[in-house]
Amino acid sequence: MTPEEEQVLEANQHFYTALQKLSLEEMETVWLQEDWVRCVHPGWEILEGWEAIRGSWQQIFGSTQFMHIVMAVQSIRVENSLAWVCCTEKISSAAAGRFDSDFIQTTNIFKRQNGAWYLVHHHASSRPTSQAEEEKTELVQ
Amino acid sequence: MTPEEEQVLEANQHFYTALQKLSLEEMETVWLQEDWVRCVHPGWEILEGWEAIRGSWQQIFGSTQFMHIVMAVQSIRVENSLAWVCCTEKISSAAAGRFDSDFIQTTNIFKRQNGAWYLVHHHASSRPTSQAEEEKTELVQ
Numbered sequence: 001m002t003p004e005e006e007q008v009l010e011a012n013q014h015f016y017t018a019l020q021k022l023s024l025e026e027m028e029t030v031w032l033q034e035d036w037v038r039c040v041h042p043g044w045e046i047l048e049g050w051e052a053i054r055g056s057w058q059q060i061f062g063s064t065q066f067m068h069i070v071m072a073v074q075s076i077r078v079e080n081s082l083a084w085v086c087c088t089e090k091i092s093s094a095a096a097g098r099f100d101s102d103f104i105q106t107t108n109i110f111k112r113q114n115g116a117w118y119l120v121h122h123h124a125s126s127r128p129t130s131q132a133e134e135e136k137t138e139l140v141q
Numbered sequence: 142m143t144p145e146e147e148q149v150l151e152a153n154q155h156f157y158t159a160l161q162k163l164s165l166e167e168m169e170t171v172w173l174q175e176d177w178v179r180c181v182h183p184g185w186e187i188l189e190g191w192e193a194i195r196g197s198w199q200q201i202f203g204s205t206q207f208m209h210i211v212m213a214v215q216s217i218r219v220e221n222s223l224a225w226v227c228c229t230e231k232i233s234s235a236a237a238g239r240f241d242s243d244f245i246q247t248t249n250i251f252k253r254q255n256g257a258w259y260l261v262h263h264h265a266s267s268r269p270t271s272q273a274e275e276e277k278t279e280l281v282q
Contacts, residue, residue, distance in 0.1 A: 036216070036218055038215075038216060038227055040227075040246055040248070040266070042266075043267070043268075043269055044269070045246075045268065045269060046215055046216075046227055046229075046246060048215075048216065074179075074187055074189075075177070075179060075187075075189065077177055077261075079222065079223050079252065080221055080222065080223075081220065081221065082220050082221075082223045084250060084262060086179055086181075086187055088187075105181055105186075105187060105264075105266075107181070107248055107262065107264040109225060109250070111220065120218075121225060121248065123246075123248040123264050123266070125181070125183075125246075125264070125266030125267070126184070126266070126267075127184075127186065128184055128185070128186060
């Protein structure tokens with residue numbers, strides 16, 4: 001792994017740490033705070049610009065009691081001052097007294113600015129899993 | 142719009158033309174044929190490398206009678222030799238005698254090589270729509 005890939009993976013890990021800690025303060029240091037950054041939460045409409053994205057994290061963190069994430073990096077690609085990381089996530093969370101477990105597929109794009117890597121695009125969506133498939137089969141039968 | 146953005150949008154349109162025409166030949170000219178390119182079809186596991194991605198299009202095109210796509214570009218960002226486009230798609234298709242209509246959210250990443258833009262990452266997932274929301278409400282009630 002190159003030093004640049006290691007830096008990108010650190011920035012990627014920083015995002016998941018902020019997410020698991022439900023920390024808006026840390027999330028603010030992860031993202032490039034520009035109006036052209038974009039975010040797709042699983043099943044949400046796309047969010048355009050840092051203000052809307054910040055608001056979404058505030059809303060998610062405000063309504064979540066806890067979040068536990070098992071994340072695995074599938075691939076990383078660095079091209080000059082841009083990089084993107086593909087991850088899978090298993091998110092266990094409690095919100096409004098309800099426990100949920102979600103399997104997520106994510107594309108995270110990072111941009112290097114002044115020597116640091118910032119998240120500029122997050123696209124997360126539901127992914128198939130053996131468990132999800134089993135539940136689906138149960139519903140269909 | 143800059144000339145570069147126009148070129149990226151042309152490459153993006155080229156992808157949707159190949160998709161709608163169910164043309165593997167055209168799809169082969171859209172992608173950078175490298176082992177590090179990635180593709181997430183809605184609800185699929187991630188596909189790693191051009192051979193796997195090519196195989197998926199072959200499978201999709203082989204089992205689809207027709208595909209009609211209404212695509213809208215939500216945003217485009219060019220950073221040197223990389224660019225990414227956010228799109229919504231309404232895909233109406235017929236496969237195995239069944240008619241389907243899907244609402245999709247997509248992130249497409251392009252890389253410029255030898256003066257041309259090639260698709261290097263495609264992440265497509267289901268998106269909420271007023272119609273989908275209505276169906277969901279009906280199911281819940």
